[in-house]
Amino acid sequence: MVSARRGDTLVGAGAPAEHCFFVLEGALRVWRPLADGRRQILAFAFPGDWVGVGELREHNASVEAVAPARAERYPLRSLAAAAAADAGAAAALRELLRAGLEAAQGRILVLGHRNTREKLAAFLLEMSGRLAAGGDAVDLPMSRHDIVDYLGMSPETVCRNFTQLAADGVVALPEPNLVRILRRELLEFIGLWP
């Protein structure tokens, strides 16, 4: 079991890959540093998500707490041992990797062919599904800066698009991190895949 405060590092990029995590509470970001000092956030992890099960020799991404978080920590070699001994465990591990691959492919679609407004709409829909069980009141645990590094845009552009979506009546923003989806059908029209 690991507890982390906001901003704590669970795993540093480049560290030997010994453990993976199962998130119990809070939110994590998985990110890689870029040459120019910026970050690409590969994924956010929320309760019920696994992190780091696909690492080989070393972690190629850092894992940090976006919000206060608790997670269970498992040695990777014990997962591999379980997979070698039990076909059911192997299938479960395979399914985790498959789901991660599918999610990454969804990200490729969004990052490759969407403009900023569409990226943000897709992001909000994703967060609605993952944080609010598809509900309309989404309390974002991550900062604007995190969203910036997740979607590959500038902070000003993220902010302007939030403002624009609110001005258009698609969402309400009572607080910066509190999004209420007012017109889901519009948000889906803007951001839904493909």
Add this chain to the structure above:
Amino acid sequence: MVSARRGDTLVGAGAPAEHCFFVLEGALRVWRPLADGRRQILAFAFPGDWVGVGELREHNASVEAVAPARAERYPLRSLAAAAAADAGAAAALRELLRAGLEAAQGRILVLGHRNTREKLAAFLLEMSGRLAAGGDAVDLPMSRHDIVDYLGMSPETVCRNFTQLAADGVVALPEPNLVRILRRELLEFIGLWP
């Protein structure tokens, strides 16, 4: 065994996921249609690559031949059966998914935070590694249009950046599809991850 001419479809998006492929010869593209009629190419597959091993109920992407191709076709359920019966096969299948996930994460980095010149440089380095075993003479089997849909840019921009790289002496382009890397260290400086 499947043989495909240039442009042939091996799998249509939405078809029930019954088979996967092991490429013997040629080149395939794996892509998803977008709402506006464009395509996002998720991956190219070359000899030695697997395609479609991570599909669940239905193929969420089409697979087409970019160049005349031959591939072996395996029923997905026979792979699952092999994985259930043999821990070694299960580990091999897991490794395929893991490698696919890692590749997809690399794509996220490139699509999220790179400009067109850097995307193209990264693409050429990837193709050098995969098609020419890291050598400098790369014969691209795919059209400019495919590169466009792989990197998420316009055909004019792809073309201009090819021209620019050639003008800068980084590559030579004796023919549109034949790239000779003249100054690899420069190309890596432009396009290398992170």
Add this chain to the structure above:
DNA sequence: CGTCTAGTTGAGTTAGCTCAACGTGAGTGG
């Protein structure tokens, strides 16, 4: 010899970036 497609180049437009300023709330120290 005409037609068609892929590739390239030019010209003008715009989406999203950078630079800059400003407001606000949370800490922090006097």
Add this chain to the structure above:
DNA sequence: CCACTCACGTTGAGCTAACTCAACTAGACG
């Protein structure tokens, strides 16, 4: 308790990278 700082979020102004529209060339093919 107040003053100060600092990070975060937001808004404005201007710039530029990349897009769209358009034209042209060269090779493929009937």
